[in-house]
Amino acid sequence: MRQLIIIGSGPAGFTAAIYAARANLSPLVVASSVEVGGELMNTTEVENFPGFPDGIMGPELMQKMQEQAERFGAEIRYDDVTSLELTGDVKRVTLGSGIVEEAQAVIFATGSAYRRLGLEGEDRLSGHGVSWCATCDGFFFRDKTIAVVGGGDSAMEEATFLTKFASKVYVIHRRDTLKASKIMQQRALSNEKIEFVWNSEVTDILGDDAVAGVTLRDTMTGETRDLALDGLFVAIGNDPRTHLVHDQLALTPEGTIAVTGRSSRTSVPGVFAAGDVIDPTYRQAVTAAASGTVAALDAEHYLASLGDAGEPAPAEDQLVQA
Amino acid sequence: MTAKATTSATFEQDVLQAEGPVLVDFWAAWCGPCRMVAPVLDEIQAENPDKITILKLNVDENPDLAMKYQITSIPAMKVFQGGEVATTIIGAKPKFALEQDLAEFLK
Numbered sequence: 183m184r185q186l187i188i189i190g191s192g193p194a195g196f197t198a199a200i201y202a203a204r205a206n207l208s209p210l211v212v213a214s215s216v217e218v219g220g221e222l223m224n225t226t227e228v229e230n231f232p233g234f235p236d237g238i239m240g241p242e243l244m245q246k247m248q249e250q251a252e253r254f255g256a257e258i259r260y261d262d263v264t265s266l267e268l269t270g271d272v273k274r275v276t277l278g279s280g281i282v283e284e285a286q287a288v289i290f291a292t293g294s295a296y297r298r299l300g301l302e303g304e305d306r307l308s309g310h311g312v313s314w315c316a317t318c319d320g321f322f323f324r325d326k327t328i329a330v331v332g333g334g335d336s337a338m339e340e341a342t343f344l345t346k347f348a349s350k351v352y353v354i355h356r357r358d359t360l361k362a363s364k365i366m367q368q369r370a371l372s373n374e375k376i377e378f379v380w381n382s383e384v385t386d387i388l389g390d391d392a393v394a395g396v397t398l399r400d401t402m403t404g405e406t407r408d409l410a411l412d413g414l415f416v417a418i419g420n421d422p423r424t425h426l427v428h429d430q431l432a433l434t435p436e437g438t439i440a441v442t443g444r445s446s447r448t449s450v451p452g453v454f455a456a457g458d459v460i461d462p463t464y465r466q467a468v469t470a471a472a473s474g475t476v477a478a479l480d481a482e483h484y485l486a487s488l489g490d491a492g493e494p495a496p497a498e499d500q501l502v503q504a
Numbered sequence: 505m506t507a508k509a510t511t512s513a514t515f516e517q518d519v520l521q522a523e524g525p526v527l528v529d530f531w532a533a534w535c536g537p538c539r540m541v542a543p544v545l546d547e548i549q550a551e552n553p554d555k556i557t558i559l560k561l562n563v564d565e566n567p568d569l570a571m572k573y574q575i576t577s578i579p580a581m582k583v584f585q586g587g588e589v590a591t592t593i594i595g596a597k598p599k600f601a602l603e604q605d606l607a608e609f610l611k
Contacts (some may be wrong), residue, residue, distance in 0.1 A: 214598070216537065216540040216597060217596070219536075224537075237570070263596075269595055279602045308577070308594060309576065309595070310576060311576050314578075315537075317536070318577065321532065321534070321563075322577070392574060443538065
């Protein structure tokens with residue numbers, strides 16, 4: 183049996199892996215098969231990670247974090263967790279390949295998933311003009327008219343990035359003020375290709391085979407109108423990814439995994455959580471990394487407290503007993 | 505076994521005239537999720553050499569086909585059978601999820 187399995191490979195998971203590996207816990211990191219690196223893999227320049235005065239590309243930052251974890255002996259597995267058994271002393275992690283891994287402790291750092299608008303056309307037109315990833319799909323909207331829905335940092339970043347390709351980018355936001363940081367706001371507000379559509383929510387996505395436009399409702403007057411578009415990028419926030427554990431771990435009213443105080447301890451002994459999956463508020467690469475550190479230290483402390491009791495007897499002793 | 509490439513010049517022969525099902529992976533070098541899903545597709549190809557042919561199509565180098573098949577999001581994986589699109593899969597997915605999506609072609 184292993185000492186520690188870390189589920190997740192964003193800043194929280196890899197930072198936990200760096201600390202745990204340096205503490206000789208030989209952690210196994212279940213990094214996912216197609217989402218290794220987490221949310222930063224879909225960003226371009228990261229300008230607010232300390233230590234990189236000229237900025238660093240999100241994918242490069244994650245590659246470096248992974249290398250740092252591997253350097254100290256973390257084992258990275260490119261597989262996905264399909265189910266978890268957390269309640270006993272032995273934690274069982276079933277992977278997509280069918281392999282079951284066992285450990286004394288688990289750090290859960292699965293991050294968050296893009297929030298959806300919840301409209302009928304969203305699924306139907308996904309990949310046909312509806313997108314959640316500007317860096318992936320912006321290329322296909324050269325000289326097109328598109329819109330970004332949302333008012334946070336990621337919406338501003340996407341809108342600004344998309345002006346490289348699109349001839350016109352609307353930013354559709356429910357309120358008349360933005361949640362985004364001042365610097366991101368400034369960039370978007372001063373961009374000539376970006377036009378803000380305030381106090382508006384998307385109530386319908388139009389088009390049969392491809393996005394043709396959206397129906398907007400004015401949140402002040404209730405008036406509705408249609409806006410013609412070739413593409414719609416959804417950036418309205420994220421929801422913690424708890425579907426694997428929601429029936430085994432206590433959650434907060436916000437839907438994140440509940441932890442004790444400033445620690446990473448969940449409602450189940452030996453199970454720790456870190457990063458966006460416990461954070462409804464800050465959700466930064468730096469705060470996720472810090473949270474991963476806390477989880478690794480908590481897990482190390484927990485494993486030490488188990489002492490030798492949980493360890494199987496050495497082979498020689500077993501032979502003597504037999 | 506690494507999936508082979510197809511281009512605008514060879515698409516007719518490689519894909520539309522092919523006998524069995526052909527999965528075309530529309531990708532680009534700048535697309536992170538495309539790089540993630542590529543080795544998964546390679547594995548599926550290696551495990552099912554007689555059932556399906558998997559070909560990669562670079563959308564930067566073959567924009568005409570990307571436009572013809574209305575690609576607006578990559579990775580986009582389209583399975584062609586008898587010259588027609590039989591299934592479309594959008595976005596990188598874990599192997600078991602792709603195998604489910606492709607079940608009818610991997611039988």
